[in-house]
Amino acid sequence: MKINNNNGLICLILVLSYHYNIFAHEKQMKTTSLQIDLNSTMDLAEKNSLQLKSSLDDYNSSNFQHTLSYFQFGPSLEASAETEWYLRRDAMNLNSNQNGDRSSSVTLKITQPISNIWKNYYNIKELEAKKDASAFDYTFQKINARITAAQAFLEAQQALNDLEIKKTTFENAAIQYKETSVLFETGDASKDKVDLLLSQANLNSVENDVNKAKIEYLNKLENLKKVLKLSEQTEISLKPLEYSFWEKQKVILKDLNILIQESKNNRPDLKSIEKNLFASKQEIAKNSFKFFPEISAFSTYTNTEIFNNESGLNNNSNLDNSNSSLNGLSFGISMSWSIWDGGLSLAERSSLKNKEIKNKLNYEEKNYDIIEEVKNNYNTLKNNLQILPQLIKLSEIYSESYKLSLVKYKTGNLTASELIKSQNELLNAKISLAKIRGDIDYNWLKLQSAIGTIPSYSNTRLIK
Template sequence: MKFNTNNVLMYLIVVLSYNYQIFALEKISVSPTLQIDLNSAMEIAEKNSLQLKSSLNEFNSTNFQHTLSYFQYGPTLDASADTTWYPKRDTMNLNSDQNNDRSSSVTLKITQPISNIWKNYYNMKELEAKKDAAAYDYNFQKINSRITAAQAFLEAQQALNDFEIKKTTFENAAIQYKETSVLFETGDSSKDKVDLLLSQANKDSIEIEVSKAKIEYSSKIENLKKVLKLAEQTELSLKPLDYSFFEKQKIILKELNVLIQDSKNNRPDLKSLEKTLLASKEEIAKNTFKFFPEISAFSSYSNKETFNNEDGLNNSSNLNNSNTSTNGLSFGVSMSWSIWDGGLSLAERSSLKNKETKNKINYEEKIYAISEEVKNNYNTLKNSLQILPQLIKLSEIYADSYKLSLVKYKTGNLTASELIKSQNDLLNAKISLAKMRGDIDYNWLKLQSAIGTIPSYSNTRLIK
């Protein structure tokens, strides 16, 4: 039997190419999996926040303007130069009064402001206040990006907890239905048709809840990826919440009045408004100089040269073939004063005063709003911490009750409806406990942000 070597070779090439394409598709379909927790979620959000990058750019811009304002105290240097050509004189007697073919001049002038030194001082103070306000805005955006990520992460984690709890409940319901079916089919007198139908309905109902919980979890994961600015193909892996931060260590919060005072001293958005108000005051002081004359000292050097009988220009035989050069140095004092500009300066000053008043109102409103925010977050956290032990105990009681109910159901001393009620009580208790733990973590971070500190588990500024 003979084999065609070429056909065999072509067959191997086709097989290898197909396998390579399949392998390549498998490699492409594999998405990166990112294991994250609450802290890493906040770190990623801070790193990828577009608002934070915009705030940093604003700070860099105002910082650069403030740095340049120092140079406005010194003199300015102006230079000018010009060259003029005079066409050849003709019968029309053009340029008859010119004996030169070309003239050139160069002037250098140094001007030192005198009265504007004080004006520039207020300008520098205004830009310094704006720079500081931009720095506080940057810190405030950092806090916002982290707390927004924390909220999205804890919502996704809560959805995962619900899904895992309901999935476990469904597995127990499926086992109960299977056992009930076996007992009913074998003629056990303790299990009738009603028990069988209720067990089946309970299993199917919980299965629907599991499907809903899975969809909700997927939705929260997508929202988390959106908040963290992650690629759509990135797979996130979360762990169910077993305990809150407060359960791992004993924490005693500072008194409310102390935290409110801390918020007034630390809140970046309040500090930003404070600096913005200061900038508006400095701007008004700077505007005052528009009503006074501007006085400057100057020194000027000039050089002027004239050229005769250049090639192609003014080659008249009656002109002297000579070049001249003159130099001059001068210095003095100049003054300019806009005595009346039609009320434009007054209108501008009125606008600046109005802006200052608005900044004062915004500052006062922010102080009140911050105090209320601290109070609400503090009281919510304290109440949650008080309820947490009760929910833990209640969940343990319902767990024990369900175990006993399950034994009584198997021995025929409990109906299916009673067992289902016990099971649902345990399910709701577990979900409430998991939600409370997530709320405690979120309220802990929210209280930190209300005080004006960077939200983090390692933050101890709120603890005695």
């Protein structure tokens, strides 16, 4: 019997092709494409930030503790219950004075603090300040999440700009090499072996730059996905940066002194330190009550039941076999005073004072840091805005120079090395222009965060 191997091979190819198509379709279904811009990137980072979620949880916890502190003004209620069993009274005459075999009691006690009411006032102020500090910390984390995402986005966009520019350069280099090869092979006197080799070396060099730019772009995309907390199946799509925010809208920044003053009024991290400083003062005031007596009013209700099991009694007729119940209500005032605790209260007070001093120093240092941050971002933005028109003009000049050099090269009036030099000058000018446009947008957002506002691509709060 003869088996047709060709038919079996065809069937195997068909089966593998079918399964491959299914796998490709499933992979396509799982992959999510996401096209984002600068604003949507910051919004997505704010939504997915783990630090921001943790900060929100801290705020909710502080808010809950502050709410519960108001209940400490009122009374506290305690309940207790116990049951006791006694040995039989006919065994060695034990428990002969007991009227029963078992007793159960229930006690309810209401205590109303008196001296601690004023102490709790400071406790409420302390917790309220900590709650406000947590709210400012949450805002600060929101600013950090947005500015970190903006930086990652602009770096990825910059890498994309470099890649596109180098791709265009590679296409031009390929055309130059092809034309040089044709002219050299046809015996054109204007193109010698040196021109051919330089054109080929330039093509290989630019191709290598393109491959490096691809890897850099992919790495920046992965970093952006990590910052945005996106899954591996998500594919991010970006567009090259054509113009910065400042080129689209002719705007003027406010004066530096005005922005510095606004930063002192708006910075959430500075306000958080200010609130923590206030909280530390309230904590010290609350701690002072440990050196004074605590006075409380109380009222206690007690119900006691005594049970007598006749089966466990002897024949002693003097014992009362009936059950009994006792009720009692009392009230009064209690006082406790820790006169000496081995210096624990003094040590705690010293620690709190040290905490207050650190908060004061931290507040002063943060003021200096904020002023420096605002000045640096303001001056960098202003400097980049002044350089931008020059780089635009320089890019136009090099573009025109390259076009003329290309014409002269084709006519034999320019060497390959001179053409390559003109090409590299245009490449560097385009890359510098794209970079400063990205830097301007980043400096603009960084200045917003330095002032203490939520970074946004179209924020006009800092504009006259």
